[in-house]
Amino acid sequence: xxxxxxxxxxxxxxxxxxxxxxxxxxxxxxxxxxxxxxxxxxxxxxxxxxxxxxxxxxxxxxxxxxxxxxxxxxxxxxxxxxxxxxxxxxxxxxxxxxxxxxxxxxxxxxxxxxxxxxxxxxxxxxxxxxxxxxxxxxxxxxxxxxxxxxxxxxxxxxxxxxxxxxxxxxxxxxxxxxxxxxxxxxxxxxxxxxxxxxxxxxxxxxxxxxxxxxxxxxxxxxxxxxxxxxxxxxxxxxxx
Numbered sequence: 001x002x003x004x005x006x007x008x009x010x011x012x013x014x015x016x017x018x019x020x021x022x023x024x025x026x027x028x029x030x031x032x033x034x035x036x037x038x039x040x041x042x043x044x045x046x047x048x049x050x051x052x053x054x055x056x057x058x059x060x061x062x063x064x065x066x067x068x069x070x071x072x073x074x075x076x077x078x079x080x081x082x083x084x085x086x087x088x089x090x091x092x093x094x095x096x097x098x099x100x101x102x103x104x105x106x107x108x109x110x111x112x113x114x115x116x117x118x119x120x121x122x123x124x125x126x127x128x129x130x131x132x133x134x135x136x137x138x139x140x141x142x143x144x145x146x147x148x149x150x151x152x153x154x155x156x157x158x159x160x161x162x163x164x165x166x167x168x169x170x171x172x173x174x175x176x177x178x179x180x181x182x183x184x185x186x187x188x189x190x191x192x193x194x195x196x197x198x199x200x201x202x203x204x205x206x207x208x209x210x211x212x213x214x215x216x217x218x219x220x221x222x223x224x225x226x227x228x229x230x231x232x233x234x235x236x237x238x239x240x
Contacts, residue, residue: 133228136163144175144189144209151217157226165227168234169216177209190216 136159139145145166152162166175172191173179180187180195187195188205189212198205198215205211217227224230224240234240 133160133164133231136160137166139166144177144213147210148213148217151213152227155217155221161227164231165217165220168227168231168240171234172240177207177212188212188216190219192216192219 139149148165148169149162152165169175169189169191172186173189175189177189178187179189179191181191181193184193185195186193188198189209190198192198192212192215195205198212201215201218202208202211205215220227220230220240224233230240
């Protein structure tokens with residue numbers, strides 16, 4: 001018959017074995033997990049290595065690629081250009097019988113620049129300050145200008161005034177006795193308007209230069225004071 005102490009001792013041994021089995025069970029569980037992880041790691045490493053080696057095996061590297069000769073393109077271009085040299089190019093025949101017209105644009109003729117009048121030797125105090133003062137030129141003996149020169153000096157005017165008179169009447173009539181302006185009716189060297197005004201000096205006003213000059217000088221002196229004054233007016237407005 002078993003005593004109570006033996007029963008307690010057996011229960012204690014059973015419990016002790018149960019605890020030991022419980023303690024040893026997690027160790028085997030973790031060992032299985034470690035084995036699975038190890039296998040997965042080996043498999044992943046092998047796959048990565050294989051993926052890395054496949055491109056190297058499948059495709060050639062740069063050293064194995066075919067290299068192009070840089071001179072081949074240049075040589076080809078030179079060869080093509082030599083084919084079209086003058087000796088090798090095909091002859092081109094022109095149809096000279098074809099109807100064509102050649103137009104040459106005419107070159108415009110340059111407009112000559114007018115030569116400015118010579119500078120005045122003297123300026124009259126009574127002339128225009130901004131106008132041109134004509135130079136003095138000795139008149140030909142017996143001419144209308146010679147007659148006018150004597151009359152100008154007789155009135156006390158100098159050579160500068162005579163130069164203004166020559167320029168004025170050259171512009172008006174060209175010193176022609178029979179100069180006539182049909183639009184205004186002006187006549188003679190001084191271009192009296194109308195010409196019959198000069199009959200107050202002489203009945204020969206149509207043909208005598210002295211009669212026309214006498215009338216013209218009287219008109220200038222009474223209206224402008226001096227020939228240079230009349231010349232200045234003509235320069236500003238185109239008439240006197």
